[in-house]
Amino acid sequence: MALRALVGVKRVIDYAVKIRVKPDKTGVVTDGVKHSMNPFCEIAIEEAVRLKEKKIVSEIIAVSCGPQQCQETIRTALAMGADRGIHVDVSGKDYESLGPFQVSKILAALAKKENVNLVLLGKQAIDDDCNQTGQMTAAQLDWPQGTFASEVKVEGEKLKVVREIDGGLETISIKLPAVVTADLRLNEPRYATLPNIMKAKKKKLETVKPSDLGVTLASQVQILSVEEPPQRQAGVKVQTTEDLVAKLKEVGRI
Template identity: 70%
Template sequence: MALRVLVGCKRVIDYAVKVRVKPDKTGVVTDGVKHSMNPFDEIAIEEAVRLKEKKVASEVVAISCGPKQCQETLRTALAMGADRAIHVEVPEPESHTLEPLGVAKIFSKLAKDEDVGLIIVGKQAIDDDCNQTGQLTAALLDWPQATFASEITVDGDSMKVIREVDGGLETIKVNMPAVVSADLRLNEPRYATLPNIMKAKKKKIDVKTPADLGVDISPRTETLSVEDPPVRQAGSKVEDVSELVEKLKSHGFV
């Protein structure tokens, strides 16, 4: 049976950019700021492409939810080796309130429409660090999930996954279809070559809306204020242990 893989590709502020809070505290500055694909999603795309190269997967479908600029992110996925791309367009400013639950609803609907056998997403996005989309998608589809994957081996209708957990590594076996979230050590994503980048520019991207899919993406939370982290106060040097103990006592630590 042909295995079609769906991969989530989120457009985020580039990891090298220093994020700035808006003066009105309603969010962070995104205008004129460099964006790129979420690094964990690059790992997810790479793993899906490797499964295709091993003849395990028959097709890799990249999907991104957000404004028109998300198509640039999908072009990157296509240049890395994805076969097709779907852009679920969520215009500004609604895209800023798009939550993991809304994305999970979109993914689960497309998984059914596309007859997908495996969904791979990054374990979290570097902008909100929610770490929820994979788990929510698995719950909505009632599929097994394998989160924080550092190694994947597909064997027929099942899959062995080595997970990174607090105590070390855990090996599990899940039946397919399933949802996997990629951890940092799953692989090292390839660089898109210039010929593949040029080919990706000519590939068609299917554009849909949440309404087309019959999905409600209304936010369930409200952001009251976004603040910069407090500035760390300077430390002080002590001459000896007795002075250290006295300072600890004066601050109530001893």
């Protein structure tokens, strides 16, 4: 059966940027800082495009929640091969408190509205490292989930998903419709070519508000303080094993 895929693409501070905490410790500095698509979301888009190239997926809808600038991230997904985009406009205080729970409600509402049968997300975002949105979206939809996927195969009306787990790999079979979250080894995302970047400008990009989807963004989580991690202390060189044992005893490690 042909699948219709909804793929989440989050706009995050670029992985190469050094994060700076705001002086009032309410968050991190984002003004004037380079942003890009979350790397795990790139992997999710790439997987959807590969499934489309195999004629397994018929349409790819890229969605991003946040301010106007999220449209750049969606355009990148369109240039990589997504068919159309949906920008869920969230700004101001709502955006500052936007978390996995609110995003999962939005994604679940869109999955129902767009009648998709596959939701593909990155396993986590590199800004908050929550690793919750995929799981919460599956719960909202009451769909099976295949998280931390390093391989995805469509077998009739089921998905075979190879998962990265602490002890190695786990292979599961889940019924469609389903939610899948992409791990690092699932694929290597392609670069958007200039012709595809130009084509992406003509692809449809719709803007909706959470209220249009019947979603409220009230948050139960309050950030009390954001702080830099403590500076690591310099190490100590020792000459012999005896010296090492003595030092470990001294600092209470053994």
